[in-house]
Amino acid sequence: MDFSLSKQHEMLRNMVSEFAQAELSPKALELDEKGKFPFGEVKRAAGLGLVGIVNSKKYGGAEMGHLARVIAIEEVSKAYPPLGFFLQVGSIGMYMLETDGTEDQKKKYLPPLCKGEKIMATALTEASGGSDPSAMQTTAKADGDAYILNGRKLFISFVEASDWVCVTSKTDDKFNVFIVEKGTPGFEISRRDKHEGLRSIPVNEFALTNCRIPKANLVGQEGKGLGVTMSGIAVMGRMGAASVGLGIAQGCYEIALKFAKERKLYGKRVADLQAIQFMLVDISTGIEAARLLTYKAACLLDQGKNAREAGIEIARAKLYACDLANDVALKTVRILGGAGTTPEYQVTRRLRDALELLPAAGTQEIMKVVIGGGITR
Numbered sequence: 471m472d473f474s475l476s477k478q479h480e481m482l483r484n485m486v487s488e489f490a491q492a493e494l495s496p497k498a499l500e501l502d503e504k505g506k507f508p509f510g511e512v513k514r515a516a517g518l519g520l521v522g523i524v525n526s527k528k529y530g531g532a533e534m535g536h537l538a539r540v541i542a543i544e545e546v547s548k549a550y551p552p553l554g555f556f557l558q559v560g561s562i563g564m565y566m567l568e569t570d571g572t573e574d575q576k577k578k579y580l581p582p583l584c585k586g587e588k589i590m591a592t593a594l595t596e597a598s599g600g601s602d603p604s605a606m607q608t609t610a611k612a613d614g615d616a617y618i619l620n621g622r623k624l625f626i627s628f629v630e631a632s633d634w635v636c637v638t639s640k641t642d643d644k645f646n647v648f649i650v651e652k653g654t655p656g657f658e659i660s661r662r663d664k665h666e667g668l669r670s671i672p673v674n675e676f677a678l679t680n681c682r683i684p685k686a687n688l689v690g691q692e693g694k695g696l697g698v699t700m701s702g703i704a705v706m707g708r709m710g711a712a713s714v715g716l717g718i719a720q721g722c723y724e725i726a727l728k729f730a731k732e733r734k735l736y737g738k739r740v741a742d743l744q745a746i747q748f749m750l751v752d753i754s755t756g757i758e759a760a761r762l763l764t765y766k767a768a769c770l771l772d773q774g775k776n777a778r779e780a781g782i783e784i785a786r787a788k789l790y791a792c793d794l795a796n797d798v799a800l801k802t803v804r805i806l807g808g809a810g811t812t813p814e815y816q817v818t819r820r821l822r823d824a825l826e827l828l829p830a831a832g833t834q835e836i837m838k839v840v841i842g843g844g845i846t847r
């Protein structure tokens with residue numbers, strides 16, 4: 471077993487770290503306070519090949535694999551988690567198209583998405599509960615060469631900034647996924663939710679009222695839409711959330727360690743106080759464990775395992791890394807004393823972002839349901 475990264479992965483980490491430190495860190499607070507979608511940063515990330523990092527070169531992607539994606543999201547999220555979160559959610563639809571889309575769909579949608587010229591949201595969650603897709607009420611009825619969609623989705627990331635939305639529907643116990651183009655008559659964004667974290671990622675509610683969607687926009691085999699959606703959410707959403715969590719934890723750890731080494735009390739460094747050291751030990755050990763879990767799940771995907779075959783490992787990574795991000799951010803606030811909640815250190819910004827990871831891409835309890843079901847099968 472070799473734990474070292476390949477030269478290619480090391481180079482990618484260095485490149486993304488330089489980008490994050492030079493271009494994201496200096497304006498992360500301002501972007502957060504403005505609460506506007508970071509179009510410019512998405513475009514830059516796309517230019518570096520990060521948006522379509524797992525997509526095929528044939529469709530404009532970088533074809534670097536899942537471990538590369540995890541490393542890239544981790545580095546971005548150390549500085550500015552909302553961009554990491556975009557790389558998480560924004561790629562779910564891209565994955566669904568790449569694995570289940572038709573050749574025409576891949577050619578039409580993937581190249582502009584990989585370039586960051588267009589943006590795609592993914593909509594599963596409804597008021598009936600994100601954890602229970604079987605209760606969803608969005609319907610799609612066949613009508614000639616089209617489907618008529620009716621329903622309402624909520625908690626959907628960056629719909630207002632998107633050009634296209636992958637919508638999951640359920641009719642007569644059959645699920646289907648459709649690419650819905652914004653501007654289609656009957657598509658209407660009804661609300662922007664106010665969330666405490668990831669403030670530059672708008673979260674929207676939208677309605678579909680007799681939306682006529684061409685049959686050519688059906689993604690995957692008719693009736694197989696739940697599998698298509700859940701694979702995308704597991705492989706890109708949960709793996710992405712784990713990577714954002716890892717980045718937040720690492721970013722906070724670096725702040726805590728620097729502060730503890732520099733701050734003097736009783737004539738010595740705060741880092742020499744055992745209570746502080748023990749927190750730093752717990753943080754660094756947790757990060758090591760989260761990284762191993764996340765990288766292992768990514769390697770399984772790179773070795774060809776699918777969402778079902780790597781489902782337990784993916785869920786473990788999401789569960790552990792997202793809990794860790796919250797724990798580390800809170801411990802960092804404590805280590806910094808009164809400085810912990812000042813904007814200067816930007817720890818509370820990261821703590822707020824970490825909170826959003828708990829429900830996103832499936833709650834922590836749902837991760838336990840996945841793992842529990844798997845290990846007791």
Ligand SMILES: Cc1cc2nc3c(=O)[nH]c(=O)nc-3n(C[C@H](O)[C@H](O)[C@H](O)COP(=O)(O)OP(=O)(O)OC[C@H]3O[C@@H](n4cnc5c(N)ncnc54)[C@H](O)[C@@H]3O)c2cc1C
Pocket residue numbers: 559591592593594595596597598599600601602624625626627628665668673826829830831832833834835836839
């Ligand atoms: C920032 C953010 C961005 C998001 N972006 C998107 C997006 O782009 N697209 C999208 O479709 N959705 C998105 N979501 C929604 C997210 O996927 C849901 O919030 C999540 O799936 C949980 O659904 P819910 O909020 O309806 O909670 P519920 O499903 O109502 O859950 C309520 C509680 O019950 C628990 N619970 C549910 N089932 C079980 C069970 N079987 N066993 C034990 N406990 C259980 C849950 O863990 C939770 O504690 C986003 C959410 C956030 C916060």
